[in-house]
Amino acid sequence: MSEKRILMSGNEAIAEGAIRAGCAFYAGYPITPQNELIAYMAKNMPKAGRVFIQAESELAAINMVYGASAAGFRAMTSSSSPGISLKQEGISYISGAQLPAIIVNIMRGGPGLGNIAPAQSDYFQATRGGGHGDYRLIVLAPASVQEAYDLTREGFALADKYRIAVMILGDGVLGQMMEPVTLAGKNAGKPLPKRWALTGCKDRKPNVVKSFFMAEGGLEKANLDLQKKYKIIEKKEKRYEGLFLKDAELILVAYGTTARIAKNALFRLRGKGRKVGLIRPISLWPFPADAFRMPGRKARYLTVEMSYGQMVEDVKLSSGCAEVDFLGRSGGGIPGEEEIVNKVNRMMI
Amino acid sequence: MKKIFTRPEALKDAPNHYCPGCGHGIAHRLIAEIVDETGIRERVIGVAPVGCAVVAYDYWNFDCSEAAHGRALAVATAIKRLRPQNIVFTYQGDGDLAAIGTNETIHAANRGENLTVIFINNAIYGMTGGQMAPTTLVGQKTATTPSGREGKGHGYPLKISEILSLLPGVCYVERVSFQDPQHVLKAKAAIKQAFLNQIKGQGFSLVEILSPCPTYWGMSPKDALDWTRDVMQKEFPLGKIK
Ligand SMILES: Cc1ncc(C[n+]2csc(CCOP(=O)(O)OP(=O)(O)O)c2C)c(N)n1
Ligand code: SF4
Numbered sequence: 001m002s003e004k005r006i007l008m009s010g011n012e013a014i015a016e017g018a019i020r021a022g023c024a025f026y027a028g029y030p031i032t033p034q035n036e037l038i039a040y041m042a043k044n045m046p047k048a049g050r051v052f053i054q055a056e057s058e059l060a061a062i063n064m065v066y067g068a069s070a071a072g073f074r075a076m077t078s079s080s081s082p083g084i085s086l087k088q089e090g091i092s093y094i095s096g097a098q099l100p101a102i103i104v105n106i107m108r109g110g111p112g113l114g115n116i117a118p119a120q121s122d123y124f125q126a127t128r129g130g131g132h133g134d135y136r137l138i139v140l141a142p143a144s145v146q147e148a149y150d151l152t153r154e155g156f157a158l159a160d161k162y163r164i165a166v167m168i169l170g171d172g173v174l175g176q177m178m179e180p181v182t183l184a185g186k187n188a189g190k191p192l193p194k195r196w197a198l199t200g201c202k203d204r205k206p207n208v209v210k211s212f213f214m215a216e217g218g219l220e221k222a223n224l225d226l227q228k229k230y231k232i233i234e235k236k237e238k239r240y241e242g243l244f245l246k247d248a249e250l251i252l253v254a255y256g257t258t259a260r261i262a263k264n265a266l267f268r269l270r271g272k273g274r275k276v277g278l279i280r281p282i283s284l285w286p287f288p289a290d291a292f293r294m295p296g297r298k299a300r301y302l303t304v305e306m307s308y309g310q311m312v313e314d315v316k317l318s319s320g321c322a323e324v325d326f327l328g329r330s331g332g333g334i335p336g337e338e339e340i341v342n343k344v345n346r347m348m349i
Numbered sequence: 350m351k352k353i354f355t356r357p358e359a360l361k362d363a364p365n366h367y368c369p370g371c372g373h374g375i376a377h378r379l380i381a382e383i384v385d386e387t388g389i390r391e392r393v394i395g396v397a398p399v400g401c402a403v404v405a406y407d408y409w410n411f412d413c414s415e416a417a418h419g420r421a422l423a424v425a426t427a428i429k430r431l432r433p434q435n436i437v438f439t440y441q442g443d444g445d446l447a448a449i450g451t452n453e454t455i456h457a458a459n460r461g462e463n464l465t466v467i468f469i470n471n472a473i474y475g476m477t478g479g480q481m482a483p484t485t486l487v488g489q490k491t492a493t494t495p496s497g498r499e500g501k502g503h504g505y506p507l508k509i510s511e512i513l514s515l516l517p518g519v520c521y522v523e524r525v526s527f528q529d530p531q532h533v534l535k536a537k538a539a540i541k542q543a544f545l546n547q548i549k550g551q552g553f554s555l556v557e558i559l560s561p562c563p564t565y566w567g568m569s570p571k572d573a574l575d576w577t578r579d580v581m582q583k584e585f586p587l588g589k590i591k
Contacts (some may be wrong), residue, residue, distance in 0.1 A: 025427055051430045055423070056456035063420035063453070067427030070414045071394075076425070093417050198412040198428065200392035200435050208406045210415035 005180040008171055010148045011078075013181050014104055015040035017152035018076050019048055021188030023102070025068035025075040027053040027061040032116045033082045033172035038078065044294070058083040062090030062103070067097040070209040072197025074156055078104035080172075081122050082113060091165055093133030098226070102152065103137070103166045106175035107306075109331050117332040120256060123310035126169050127285040134223050138166045138237060139284040141324035146177035147293075151282070153188035159191045159285050162233055170282060171306060173257040194241035226257040226344030233286055240288035241280040244270065245297075248277025248347055251259050254304040255281045256307050256336060258328075262304045265340035276346055282312075284309025291319035302347065306339060357383035359393075360511040361410045370570020372527045372560025373402050376469060380440070381409060381535045383544055391545055393436045393467050394428055399516030400442035401475040419450025422457035425464050436547055438465035443484040444474045447509040451483075454509065461518030465543045466555040468510070471562040472581060483507035489563070502527045503506045510557045514591035520552035528561040528578040532587075559585055 016035050018026070026045055028038040045052035055061035061077045068075035070310040084105045094101050099324070107122050126139045128329045138158055142148040148170060155166040168253060194222070198207055198222065206328065213219040242260075243266060254262040259280040269276045277299065279291045292301075292315065301319055303311050305328040327335055327343050356462065358361060359381035384390050390411050397405040399418035401509045406413035413444060416424040421439035428438040445467050446454050474480040480493040484506050488497045498504075514522045521543060525536035535547035536558055561573035561582050568576060 025431055039554070051427070053426070053430070053460075056452055059420070060423040060453050060456065063417060063423035064418075064427040066416070067396075067414065067424035070429055071428045071431045073431050093415075095399070096414065105520065198394045198414055198435075199432070200394065201410075201412050202391035202398055206406075206410055207412050208414070212403060212415055275396070340435070 003056070004050070005126060005182050007178050008181050009036050009176050009178050009199040010142070010145045010174040011106065011176065013038045013145045014078070015044065015150045016183065018102065018156070019044055019050070019181065021153040021156040022074050023050065023072035023076050023156065025051045025065065026077065026187050026225050027064040028053045028078050029058045029061050029083060030054050031080045033108055033118070033175050034078050034080050034098055035175070037104065037106070051074055058274040059089060062087040063092070065101050066090055066094050066097070066182070069094065069101050070097070070198050072194040072199060074100070074160070074191055076102040076104065078106070080106045080108045081119070084122060084125065088131035091137070092133050092135060093211050095135035095137070096130070096133060096312055097209050098163040100163055101157050101164070101165045102159060102168065103165055108169045108310070109321035115332060116172065118257060118334065119306050119330045120171055121256065121307035121310065121330045122169070123305070123307055126167050127287070127314070134236065135226060136285055138233060139164070139169050140166060141169045141284050142174065143259045143280060145174070145177065146181050148174060149181050153289065157189040158237065160189070162229055164229070164233070164264040168254060171257050175288055187274065190263040202268060208270045215344070225296050237283060238286045238288040238290060239282035240291045241282060242277070242291055243293065247275050248299050249275040250302055250344060251279055251299045251301050252276040252302055252340070253279045254343065255283070256286060258304045258306055261335060261337055265344070268337070268341055269344055274344060276344060286316045287318060292318035300325065300347065302327060302344065304328060304335050306334060334341070355444070357381040357385040359390045359410050361408055363408055364490050365408055367401065367405070370561055370563040370573055371401070372469065372471060372562070374559065375465060375527055375533060376440070376558060376560065377405060377408050379533070379540055380467060383541045384411065386541070387544055387548065389436045389544070389548070392434065394432070394436070395426045396428070396439040397443040397500070398439070398441040399476070400445050402440055402442065402469070403476065405440055417587070419448070420443050420453055421450065421494050422453045422462070422464070422466070423443065425460050426457050426460070429462060429464055434463070436544065438467060438468045441469065443468070443470045443472065443482045447483040447507050451509070455513070456515045458555070459480045459516045459518045463550055463552050464551070465547045467527070467540060468555055468557040469560045470557050470585065471560045473565045475562050475565055483509070483587070486580065488546050510555060510590050511585055513555060519551055519555070519591060521546050521554040522557070522591060524557040524559070524585055526582065526587055527561060528559070528574050549553065557585070568586045
């Protein structure tokens with residue numbers, strides 16, 4: 001495997017990460033700002049002997065991923081906000097049937113058709129459910145092209161390990177910006193043996209992949225099994241990056257693209273002697289609550305998002321602070337470095 | 350002594366939940382017999398619908414997947430593409446295949462997916478309590494067309510098989526009926542053809558079965574069979590469409 005650094009967009013890095021993680025099946029439907037991803041897959045999946053399908057809709061694409069995963073293969077779909085709304089049916093079925101899958105959401109403005117500008121306003125949809133039923137997705141939020149590549153690969157391993165759908169949550173900036181990437185990094189692991197998969201019932205009892213449990217108590221038991229699995233994931237799979245947390249009096253909280261802007265603001269503020277820190281959640285579910293629970297910390301929190309405060313709730317719950325400040329825009333605007341610096345300066349007078 | 354009638358190995362020894370006189374039980378058995386006869390039980394993968402046949406996998410003795418309502422052909426497409434050596438079929442009602450799943454149906458057919466589709470046309474939504482289906486006949490009373498279906502406004506009976514037969518990706522389409530034992534044998538021959546086509550790699554094959562739903566047609570099982578012959582067939586003529 002090449003250790004060379006090559007220049008790629010976030011969309012392409014996710015696609016390449018998937019291919020190198022052994023993704024055997026991809027189905028998608030065009031939508032901006034993730035079109036580079038589907039084009040990359042169209043070009044490179046067949047070359048690698050894998051299956052690429054341009055589906056007739058996002059609904060068909062996610063249900064194809066359901067079938068591919070049921071057949072025991074690593075599978076992925078990608079889209080942007082309106083398309084992800086359409087996929088919610090399949091995501092719920094995939095969760096109910098405990099199938100591993102990767103779903104990429106390169107977020108754009110909403111609600112409705114919104115616009116094609118970058119946004120982070122699908123946070124609730126990604127972390128709270130989106131589709132029907134008591135289920136969770138592991139949600140990973142890369143902040144650089146390299147991390148988009150790495151987390152996609154890691155996502156496949158997590159999906160297999162827990163038989164769960166993993167969402168890679170990026171935005172239009174991350175999807176389209178170009179950065180150098182090292183195409184190696186963390187191992188996605190060999191696909192685990194899938195004894196439950198549909199392969200034909202040679203030398204064994206028939207397998208059934210389903211999310212339907214009609215018998216008395218059947219669904220409750222299945223749901224409790226899911227909850228047990230989610231508890232383990234909450235315990236083991238929280239990820240975040242923390243900067244200057246030891247002495248911070250004010251902690252910025254941001255993920256993905258806004259975390260990069262917040263980081264720049266942080267260095268400027270530190271340069272002026274402001275005791276500012278940063279928590280960058282990498283897993284949005286499970287939310288890295290531990291990062292907010294350092295004994296003796298008395299910091300205030302300021303979340304920075306390209307949404308109208310969808311993450312604030314999680315910061316409040318994790319930190320136990322009743323008041324959490326917020327700076328954000330969505331619908332086209334990106335909170336700027338200057339805005340963050342000014343807001344912090346006002347808060348720290 | 351020679352045993353001339355027995356349960357196919359591809360059918361589990363399980364009581365089914367279908368109403369007396371329902372066509373689903375017959376269709377399940379025919380598929381199981383064909384799976385045995387073609388020797389594919391260990392490599393067949395069925396995709397069950399959402400509809401009265403939602404738990405078809407409780408009756409078939411081979412690998413099966415559930416699919417969301419209408420999405421069976423999207424699910425089957427992926428399975429077959431990844432496992433071309435397996436024999437993959439979908440089993441779908443008229444609501445599943447020709448209303449909520451029309452898009453998945455038409456595009457799987459148009460891509461010429463090498464799949465077998467068993468399409469149960471009972472002109473009604475059985476599972477949800479007898480509402481209008483896309484195939485409900487004009488004049489037919491259902492829970493949602495209490496005064497009978499009118500073409501204008503409710504829509505005319507949708508001839509999805511004829512529509513699909515126009516697509517170059519489609520290999521074989523035939524409409525059969527369960528009205529009497531002779532026709533059941535003909536239905537079996539058509540279903541077998543649809544499986545053999547896939548085994549030979551010939552592409553998308555669909556068999557539409559006019560299948561009785563005595564419960565929501567408000568008829569005895571015998572009258573329901575006669576109705577498929579005397580009434581339903583006028584709208585949905587039997588025979589090979591493609
Ligand atoms: C998304 C969604 N919408 C509606 C339903 C409810 N529903 C279940 S089966 C069905 C119709 C079944 O009719 P058909 O496909 O003709 O099969 P039948 O029961 O007649 O065999 C409907 C509307 C559902 N399960 N999922
Ligand atoms: S409601 Fe109709 S289709 Fe459903 S099991 Fe009863 S007879 Fe069969």
